[in-house]
Amino acid sequence: MTAAGGSPRRRGRGEDSIYRDGNRWRGAASLGYGPDGRPVRKKVSGATRDEVVRKLRRLHEQLDASLPPSDDRLSVGAFLDRWWSVNLPGQVAPSTLDDYGDMIRLHLRPALGRRKLTKLTVSDCDLLWQAKREAGYSPHTIRMMRAVLRKALGQALREGLVPRNVASLSAGPGGVTAEGRTLTPEQAQALLGTVRGHRWDALVTIMLAYGLRRGEALGLHWDRLDWTAGTLAVSQSVKRIRDYGTGWSMLVVSELKTARSRRVLCLTPELLDVLHHHRTRQGEERLAAAEAWQDHGLIFPSEVGTPIEPNNFTNRLWALCRRAGLGHWHPHELRHSGASLTLAQGTELHVVSEVLGHTSIAITKDVYGHLLEGQPRAAAEAMSRALFGRQADPPGRGAEGRASAAPEPE
Known part of the structure; x- marks a missing residue:
């Protein structure tokens, strides 16, 4: 660095420095002072001096825009760990x-x-979703992966660590959600016949009748049951969560996450009767447990009043289904069966969506829309009757019957 007359000039304090280091050019920029009061300098390198100058200029532009300088060393893994442990809790x-x-x-x-976080591309994300599809993961699971990465990179974008959210720009997984198995009415009755008199009689019945999630059913409370009005509020869930800091896991009863998932069920006289018998049985268990009983107010607790371990219930349900001659069924398939059987009785989709606690009716339609394939035809027939005064077709005389009965053109 030389002055106008050609003599060397000392670089001012805080100015950028550019120098050659072997076959590379390197530079360092002063970015002010850190929280500890010490100067903060950022180093860059390039194959040419002009490249280093451009990088230094970009650093100052970021500083002028109140953005932190990009960290080329920060990996995606390190950022995700920091986001999960620092930004996401709460x-x-x-x-x-x-x-x-x-x-x-x-x-x-x-x-x-x-x-590197700054080098992550849309193509990287697309290739990951493709690999997961080829590995057999469902579209729903891949959508969840993309949603988590998109949320994390949203934090990186707000902090100025990345110029754009590449997960949002990546192609979301397509495909239709696979249709789950459902119990037929005969199978459902066989299961209820097998559990009748069992301590989980009411639990299986309520789950099947309303399509409750496993944790929701285990989190039902007596004080949310109105015997007079015949209603039961679903507001809490039993789940096992892990603390990645300590490695321990614990069983918790927590409030449901969304307003749509917190809902009120209308109970029929038959279901109220089932719950009356269940409460009597629970009173007997409480007397038998004596001082060991821990009252949590749960409708479906363990034999000593504590929350039921969800996996224990799953294992017990498998045994009950095998005893009923149904094979292996998961609690979530009871939910799917309850929804399917309700729709089969002609219940409107938006009502089923509310009972299931879906966040939107679109989710219900995505999963159960195949059960409603006859509704567009029924709607068209109803409109045709309204416009043309035509009576409803007798059985076996639909559009195809009318076409075959029409006279042939001359």
């Missing part, structure tokens, strides 16, 4: 935090963790 429910941690640990970190 924003979501503990169970959701647990689910996000699983998604990061099992899918995002192994595939993208070693890439």
Whole structure:
């Protein structure tokens, strides 16, 4: 660095420095002072002096825009770990935090963790979704992976660590949600016949009747049951969550996450009778447990009043289904069966969506829309009768019957 007359000039304090280091050019920029009062300098390198000058200029532009300088060393894995442990707690429910941690640990970190955050591309995301599809993962699971990464990169974008959210720009997984198995009315009756008199008689009946999630059913409370009005509020859930800091897991009863999932069920006299018998049986268990009983106010607790371990219920349900001659059925398939059987009785989709606690009717239609294929035809027939005064077709005389009965053109 020389002055106008050609003599060397000392670089001013805080000015950028550019120098050659072997075959590379390097530069350092002063970015002010850190929280500890010490100067903060950022180093860059390039194949040419002009490249270093451009990088230094970009650093100052970021500083002028109140953005932090990009960290080319920060990996996607390190950022996801920091986002999950520092930024996410308090924003979501503990169970959701647990689910996000699983998604990061099992899918995002192994595939993208070693890439630099600033170098992550839309193509990287698209290739990951493609690999997961080829590995047999469902569209729903891949959508969850993309949603977690999109939310994390949204934080990076707000902090100025990345110029755009590449997960949002990636192609979302297509495909229709696979249709789950459902019990037929005969199978449902066989299951209820098998559990009749069992301590989980009422639990299985309520889950099947309303399509409750496993945790929701285990979190039902007596004080949310109005015997006079015949209603039961669904507001809490039993879940096992993990603390990744300590490695311990614990069973918790927590409030449901969304307003749509918190709902009120209308009970029929038959179901109220089932719950009356269940309460009598629970009173007997409480007397038998004596001082060991821990009252949590749960409708479906363990034999000593504590919340039931969800996996224990799953295992017991498998045994009950096998005893009923149905084979292996998961609690979530009871939910799917309850919804399907309700729709088969002609219940409107929006009502079923409310009973299930779906966040939107679009989710209900996505999962159960195939059960409503006859409704467009019925709607067209009703409109035709209204416009043309035609009576309803007798059985076996639909559009095809009319076409075959019409006279042939001359």
